[in-house]
Amino acid sequence: MKNSFLGKRIRGGGYAIKGAWLLLKHEQSIQVQFVISILVCIAGWYFEITRTEWILQFFAIGLVMASEGLNTAIEAMADFVHPDFHSKIGHIKDVAAGSVFIAALIAVIIAGFIYLPYIF
Numbered sequence: 346m347k348n349s350f351l352g353k354r355i356r357g358g359g360y361a362i363k364g365a366w367l368l369l370k371h372e373q374s375i376q377v378q379f380v381i382s383i384l385v386c387i388a389g390w391y392f393e394i395t396r397t398e399w400i401l402q403f404f405a406i407g408l409v410m411a412s413e414g415l416n417t418a419i420e421a422m423a424d425f426v427h428p429d430f431h432s433k434i435g436h437i438k439d440v441a442a443g444s445v446f447i448a449a450l451i452a453v454i455i456a457g458f459i460y461l462p463y464i465f
């Protein structure tokens with residue numbers, strides 16, 4: 346069982362859950378996004394948004410938090426392979442941060458489409 350296909354997949358899932366827990370425990374940006382996600386879910390419950398709007402909202406939350414997690418991993422990898430200042434490392438980190446910015450921008454636009462009609 347330990348080295349079977351299923352055993353390996355279950356172990357891989359365990360590592361992934363551990364990684365998600367580490368992100369939540371140690372990364373301030375993920376913690377902030379987690380709190381914002383909870384607030385947005387409270388807003389969804391308050392305004393009684395539709396099923397499709399919930400799907401879009403969870404998609405946006407997942408997009409932002411997953412890209413932030415990958416950005417964190419890339420930053421950690423960059424710091425590990427090259428702890429000193431280097432323009433290439435700066436470029437890699439900037440590009441990784443840019444992907445989070447794009448995800449966050451899309452999430453804000455989705456939030457606008459969902460909530461502005463309920464508010465105004």
Ligand SMILES: Nc1ncnc2c1ncn2[C@@H]1O[C@H](COP(=O)(O)OP(=O)(O)OP(=O)(O)O)[C@@H](O)[C@H]1O
Nearest residue numbers: 374420427428429430431432434435436438439442
């Ligand atoms: N080793 C480096 N060489 C060159 N530029 C760097 C280096 N480390 C960081 N930078 C520059 O500083 C910016 C911020 O990097 P940093 O690793 O502090 O990320 P951060 O977004 O502040 O992450 P966190 O808050 O999670 O530590 C990078 O986007 C990059 O422009």
